[in-house]
Amino acid sequence: MSGTAAVATAAQLVGGIALAPLLPGLVQHWKARLQGRRGPTPLQPYRELRRLWGKSAVDVEGAGIVYRLAPSVAAGSIAVAVLLVPVASDAPDLGVGHDALVLAGLLALSRFAVAASSWEVANGFALMGASRDMTIAVFVEAALVLALAVAALVAGTTDLVQMIAGTAGSAAWSGPALALGALAFTLVVVAETGRQPVDNPDTHLELTMIHEGPLLEYAGRDLAQLQWAAAARHWLVLVLAAQVFLPHAADPRVQLALLPVVLVVLCGALALTETLVAKMRILLAPRLLGIAALAALLGIVAWLVEAT
């Protein structure tokens, strides 16, 4: 294993597992600053996790194995996804490969586990949130797969490591395909991270919740796992945005050096949109994601036209 490969592996593991909570923490911190508040420190999510980890969980009456296993399945599938998403173009295989479509499947599995737990406990708010999440997920997943398809076509493979290499430099940007894929992926990032205008992560109103709804029935370590999974989702989609869909260097050392900078900038962008943009009507969210899918389809068409 070369030196950069070792650094890439370390960055991937430490970043995806341990530093992921810092990303939503940074967004919250800057959001508060942008709103003229002092706000919590960026380390607040760690404090939350420590607090929750120290608490015992209370099970819902009548809850069975689905409810019990859901947090572990949700967090576990995201953890595998962390192993799968490389941070640079020479990251070694960590035993799960690098296939982009597997990533889409893992994200869906995590979502399914949470929705299934809501189904089992049949709490009204949890089910409402889960059903809204599933409705929107149909469009998010389509947009995600199509956006990944654009990058895969440009790079000529669905292997994420080679996609990073294939979309690097300026040659990949000679046509409009990757730009359209990036546009689609931007909207996927917003939806996957549960941020405005698709969802409001700060809401306390049960009636408006999407991602928060199914979490209402969890406490203690279960909730800690789910919160970590939500933070790790930030890591996954922001790393993909930085290393595949945004212009990046071909040299893995430069990729690694710039990654923290790009992640921080992207968190700032999320904080800015969440301050300036209101949450959209829930029935318009599929339309927004439909635009993402359409942009990705256009990207595919653009690539086909270019290729012929």
Add this chain to the structure above:
Amino acid sequence: MTLHDARGYRDAVESALADGCRFAGLHASAGGAVVHAALLDPDGTMRLESVRTEESTAPTLVDVAPAANWDEREAHDLYGVRFDGHEPLRPLVDHDLALSHWTVPMRGDDAYQVVVGPIHAGVIESGHFRFHVVGDRILHLDARLFYKHRGLERAAEGHTLAEGARYVGRACAACSVANGLAYAHACEESLGLESPSELARARTLLLELERVWSHLNDIAAVCAGVGLAAGNNLFAALTERARRLNADLTGHRFLFGGVAVGGSSLDLDAHAVGDAREELEAIGREAARGWRELQFSASFQDRLPNIGVVSRDDVDRLGTVGPSARAAGVAIDVRSVSPLLDYAGFECRLPDRPDGDVRARLEQRALELEQSIEVALPLLDGPVRPVAAAPGAAESTIGVGLVESARGATLCVVERDADRLRRVRLRTGSYANWPSVAYAATDNLLPDFPLINKSFELCYACADR
């Protein structure tokens, strides 16, 4: 006040309504022996039509004035008066009865209930909302309030009229001046006191200061309801400035104790009014700037139209009052017919598109905020001195006061024995408008309800008393 028999009462109310009067309130008195209905003439005079109950039964008004629905249910729960023809007479204040008594039965495929409250996951007053929904679509909303029913009206009985002001003033922090003023006007009418122009000026000033912070707060609440942090912060900061101004002028951020029966103790020297003028102008400028920016926030504007609609007809039927009625294009405002206050030449403004939806109600608030500041600034032209009401008019044992609060017409009826309260009834703008909120929710999406609710921004405490 005219005391009728059952037949004459219905006839009197029907003919008043035919004359263009609006139903303004109904309450039981004398331990349930009498029921008073208040009707507001378009020229601002108030008619009280009363009926003596027979075997604790009075004829209902809900068929001719649906706005009497809550009032009759309250009179039944608190005074045991039955209303002949009011079927089903659901409980309002009485929480002991089973669910089936107060909810509307709902049958059909896929209809289910979503229940929220009375304890909410935020700093929100106590109210229980039972949504009947199919998917995310609301079929019907049963709201159960009165968790904050403190029996203030009953507690005030037997106290002097002056002490009664404290009970009424504490009904609600957000409407302390409006409620207190309606009470003071009712007492003064009963005592035969007249308001000199200086008293009218001091009271109008307080009422408009209350409206200013209240409307600023409500605009912030709508921004918060759609997650628009920038708008929420700007207007929340302005709300805070307005409350600090209140504290500077009266010693209380919510203007508590500013209104007393028979006079005003508000004492502001030239320096204080000058500072207040400047600050109020600055608040108005900042609010106008913030409002203009909200016009250009597409994501915000996109949330507002066509939800929570209360049309003109609904306003007339449900007895909606205040900004919510005006947002539907119904030009009713007690301020335009308030001879006891300093509103000479006041004309209420209506939004360009009076659609009665969330957008129109928000726009109405912005219009009224601007107008309130315009009304308040000239009142700060010179020092304000303590002043007493002057005797001169005829006395009576019953008095009525009607004041436009930030949420709508607030009625207070006072009955007295010498200087002791025999009965006091406070019917606030919030009380009048709660049924409209439940109505407006119908056919909308569940996730839009918090926004619809915030576009009315009614008080719970004011309604519960």
